[in-house]
Amino acid sequence: MGAFALLLWLNVSTLAPFRNFGYEFFVFQHVLTFFGFIIAIMLHLPSTALETRTYIWIPIGLYLFDRLVRTALIGWNNSRKMSTTIVPIDGEVTKICVSGSRVRKWGPGSFVLLSIPHYGIGQSHPATIASTPESHGGDLVFLLKARTGFTKKLLSSANASDFTLVTSSGDKNAHAKGESHRAFIDGPYGGTQGDFAAFDTVLLVAGSTGITYVLSILLDLAARAGKQKLPLRRLELVWAVKRSLQSNWFPEEIESAFSSLQAAGIEANLRVFVTGNEAFRDSADSSGLSGDDGINLPEYTQEPRQEPQKSAKIPCATVVTGRPAMKVIVPDLALQAQGELGVAVCGPLGLSTAVRNTVAVSMGKRPIYLHVEGFGW
Numbered sequence: 309m310g311a312f313a314l315l316l317w318l319n320v321s322t323l324a325p326f327r328n329f330g331y332e333f334f335v336f337q338h339v340l341t342f343f344g345f346i347i348a349i350m351l352h353l354p355s356t357a358l359e360t361r362t363y364i365w366i367p368i369g370l371y372l373f374d375r376l377v378r379t380a381l382i383g384w385n386n387s388r389k390m391s392t393t394i395v396p397i398d399g400e401v402t403k404i405c406v407s408g409s410r411v412r413k414w415g416p417g418s419f420v421l422l423s424i425p426h427y428g429i430g431q432s433h434p435a436t437i438a439s440t441p442e443s444h445g446g447d448l449v450f451l452l453k454a455r456t457g458f459t460k461k462l463l464s465s466a467n468a469s470d471f472t473l474v475t476s477s478g479d480k481n482a483h484a485k486g487e488s489h490r491a492f493i494d495g496p497y498g499g500t501q502g503d504f505a506a507f508d509t510v511l512l513v514a515g516s517t518g519i520t521y522v523l524s525i526l527l528d529l530a531a532r533a534g535k536q537k538l539p540l541r542r543l544e545l546v547w548a549v550k551r552s553l554q555s556n557w558f559p560e561e562i563e564s565a566f567s568s569l570q571a572a573g574i575e576a577n578l579r580v581f582v583t584g585n586e587a588f589r590d591s592a593d594s595s596g597l598s599g600d601d602g603i604n605l606p607e608y609t610q611e612p613r614q615e616p617q618k619s620a621k622i623p624c625a626t627v628v629t630g631r632p633a634m635k636v637i638v639p640d641l642a643l644q645a646q647g648e649l650g651v652a653v654c655g656p657l658g659l660s661t662a663v664r665n666t667v668a669v670s671m672g673k674r675p676i677y678l679h680v681e682g683f684g685w
């Protein structure tokens with residue numbers, strides 16, 4: 309009965325409301341309950357069948373082996389002194405740049421578990437790598453939206469500090485503020501499954517900090533297009549942000565990626581949708597990208613309300629006020645594509661759901677590959 313109760317709690321406590329109540333507490337009690345469950349099972353085995361303990365020792369052995377390998381990898385990854393620079397940027401977001409890491413290889417869309425003990429001892433937080441191994445001089449670049457714990461402390465510290473950030477271009481005066489701390493990296497993990505270079509047309513959709521996932525795909529495609537002929541003919545990037553200033557998070561990176569794609573004969577368009585209107589707000593959130601981004605909408609069907617304008621900071625971008633009408637964008641691209649359409653989306657639940665539903669409806673016109681990335685588990 310005791311073992312069954314522990315097993316039940318082990319499963320029930322993994323449900324989102326429990327996890328979101330306090331993530332660190334969730335992890336601590338989960339590991340503790342797991343060991344309690346194993347001990348309870350051991351105690352319940354009849355003395356006549358002690359050899360069945362083998363089946364308990366095997367998973368314990370596998371678990372310990374996994375921890376050992378991971379600890380060794382973390383030790384190796386962090387055996388060199390890295391420096392981390394944090395800079396506050398518009399939209400309650402911190403830009404983090406980790407230099408000198410041993411992590412040299414990762415695929416587009418990968419994430420790491422980032423730990424900066426100065427802001428939370430024993431904590432590690434998933435963060436998507438916005439850079440690629442070839443961009444930013446090999447540095448790992450992240451954007452973390454401030455929530456209530458680690459990410460909030462990080463932003464407060466970045467706001468309060470007064471150091472100089474050395475940018476990827478070496479311009480020491482590019483940002484006035486920044487602070488340097490020791491970071492530990494566990495990973496990289498995950499990444500895109502399909503190769504987006506293999507599609508005729510690619511649609512990348514980002515909501516707010518979801519650009520980190522999409523940017524790494526864009527940078528990877530641009531770098532490869534400069535070296536070899538890709539099957540890719542057309543790339544569309546749709547980015548929904550709350551305020552137009554937020555589209556300036558990666559101006560040089562986006563501009564140079566678009567130039568490389570266009571130089572390689574690939575048609576590339578960027579549309580920034582500025583959704584920061586109180587009327588667009590919606591409180592539902594289960595994606596890790598919260599409603600206070602102002603873009604967490606249940607439906608993305610409404611047509612933009614103004615004429616598109618050119619962006620001052622990113623010449624290749626067209627800025628539109630309103631939300632992206634995914635029900636128009638996806639079928640249009642599917643119709644115009646001369647081969648398969650690849651779609652990647654990373655953003656709030658409303659945006660991902662709209663893309664999912666529209667892709668499902670448009671599948672009849674054209675084969676579509678869809679990857680949906682969320683900032684939560």
Ligand SMILES: Cc1cc2nc3c(=O)[nH]c(=O)nc-3n(C[C@H](O)[C@H](O)[C@H](O)COP(=O)(O)OP(=O)(O)OC[C@H]3O[C@@H](n4cnc5c(N)ncnc54)[C@H](O)[C@@H]3O)c2cc1C
Pocket residue numbers: 327328329330331332419431432433434435436437450451452453454455456457458459460517520596682683684685
């Ligand atoms: C694969 C993945 C990639 C991500 N990439 C990014 C990114 O590029 N940019 C970005 O802004 N956010 C990203 N996130 C979300 C980010 O990790 C969380 O917002 C952050 O960990 C919250 O930390 P906090 O202490 O401020 O959280 P809190 O305010 O305490 O909690 C906010 C939410 O984050 C969850 N959370 C808290 N700690 C962790 C943790 N250690 N691991 C997982 N979830 C946690 C909580 O359950 C809660 O739902 C990603 C999440 C995942 C799963």
